[in-house]
Amino acid sequence: MRSLISLILFFFISSGMAATEKLNFTIATTHPTTLPWAALLRDYFVPVSSKRIEAIYPNIELEWHQAYGTLYKWQDSLNGLKIGLSDIGWVGSLWESSRLPLQNITYDLPFITDDLSSLLSVMNDLHHDIPEMQDSWSDNDLKFLAATGTDTYHLVTNFPIRTLADLKGKKILAPGAASIWLEGTGATAVNGALTTYYTQLKTGVADGAVTILSGAYPFRLHEVAQHVTLVGIGAQFVGALAINLEVWNHLTQPVQDVFLEVARDYSRLSAEAANQRYVEALEALQNEGAILYTLPLVEKEKWMKSLPPLALNWVDRLEARNLPARLVLKKLMLGLKARGIRPVNSWGVDLLALDN
Known part of the structure; x- marks a missing residue:
C-alpha cells in the first residue's frame, strides 16, 4: 500500500x-x-x-x-x-451485483421515485x-x-420512441444491474458505461441507451443518438x-x-x-437540437406491467443466500415513506407484509 x-x-x-x-x-x-x-x-x-x-x-x-x-x-x-x-x-x-448484492436493491425497484x-x-x-x-x-x-x-433514467436513442413496442428488436445500452429493466420489452441489453456509450452508439454496437441526462449531455450522446425519450425510470443508488x-x-x-x-x-x-x-442538461439538450418526447403514461404503465416481479424475485434470490433482503427492502420502503415518498410502483412489496 x-x-x-x-x-x-x-x-x-x-x-x-x-x-x-x-x-x-x-x-x-x-x-x-x-x-x-x-x-x-x-x-x-x-x-x-x-x-x-x-x-x-x-x-x-x-x-x-x-x-x-x-x-x-x-x-x-x-x-x-x-x-x-x-x-x-x-x-x-x-x-x-455478485459482490455487493444488497447494494443493488434500487435497480430491482425501478419506477419508485425520482427523488x-x-x-x-x-x-x-x-x-x-x-x-x-x-x-x-x-x-x-x-x-x-x-x-x-444518479438522477432519474431516460432513453437516448438513434430512433424515435412513441410506444413501448418501438423498443422491440433494438440493442439498448443498460449499465450492469439496469439490464433487468429491459426484460419484457423485446429489446436486447448491452453492457457498458457512460465512458463507452458514445463509441458504442457511433459504431452501431447499440441503438440507444437507458441513461441519465446529467451524464448523457456532457458525454455528447445526443450527437450520435438525437432522440431523448423522457420516461422517469427512477433515481438510483x-x-x-x-x-x-x-x-x-x-x-x-x-x-x-x-x-x-x-x-x-x-x-x-x-x-x-x-x-x-439534470435541469441544466435538459435545457441544453433542447437548445442543441435533441428531439425530446415524453413517453405517455399509458406506455409507461405498459413498461411496468411487462416486467417480472423484480422486488420479490430479488428478495427470494438473496434470502436464499442468507442475506437479509427482506429487512433491507422493508427499511428502504419505510424510509422513503417517512420522507413523504409514495412509490410510483410498489412492486408488490405489500405482499411481503413489511409492517410486521
Whole structure:
C-alpha cells in the first residue's frame, strides 16, 4: 500500500513525536469530473477533509494524488481500490451485483421515485443500521463512507420512441444491474458505461441507451443518438465513496470521524448537484437540437406491467443466500415513506407484509 508508510508516521505525528510531515492519499474515480460525484470529490471532499484534519493535527499536511477517470476503467472500480491502486475512491456497485448484492436493491425497484436526495439519505441509513450492508464492503476489503446516485433514467436513442413496442428488436445500452429493466420489452441489453456509450452508439454496437441526462449531455450522446425519450425510470443508488480497509484501520479515530462526516455531506451535495445538472442538461439538450418526447403514461404503465416481479424475485434470490433482503427492502420502503415518498410502483412489496 503506497500510503502505508505515511499512515504509520501519522501515529508518531499525532503523538507529538515528529515534526511536520505529509500524509499522502490517492483518491480515484472511474469517471471524469464532468459527473457530479467525481467533481465533488475534487471540489468538496478533498479540501474540506484536509482542512478539518489539519486543524486537529497542525503538524501534518495532507497531500492528495487525484485521478478522476484516469487510473482504472469502470469495470475495475472495486478492484482498483481493493488492491490499493487508490486509497479512497468511488466504487460503482451497479457493476458488482455478485459482490455487493444488497447494494443493488434500487435497480430491482425501478419506477419508485425520482427523488435522489431522499433515496441517498435512506441508503446511508441502511448502511448505518444493517450490519450486513457494511459487511458487503468489508468482505471486499473496503469501508463504506457514503452513498452516491444518479438522477432519474431516460432513453437516448438513434430512433424515435412513441410506444413501448418501438423498443422491440433494438440493442439498448443498460449499465450492469439496469439490464433487468429491459426484460419484457423485446429489446436486447448491452453492457457498458457512460465512458463507452458514445463509441458504442457511433459504431452501431447499440441503438440507444437507458441513461441519465446529467451524464448523457456532457458525454455528447445526443450527437450520435438525437432522440431523448423522457420516461422517469427512477433515481438510483449507483455506488459509494469508499476507502481501502487496510488504510482505514491505520487511521486514528479523529481522522476516521472526519472522513465519515465529510463523506455524508458529500453524499447530500452530490444529490443536489445531480438534480441541478439534470435541469441544466435538459435545457441544453433542447437548445442543441435533441428531439425530446415524453413517453405517455399509458406506455409507461405498459413498461411496468411487462416486467417480472423484480422486488420479490430479488428478495427470494438473496434470502436464499442468507442475506437479509427482506429487512433491507422493508427499511428502504419505510424510509422513503417517512420522507413523504409514495412509490410510483410498489412492486408488490405489500405482499411481503413489511409492517410486521
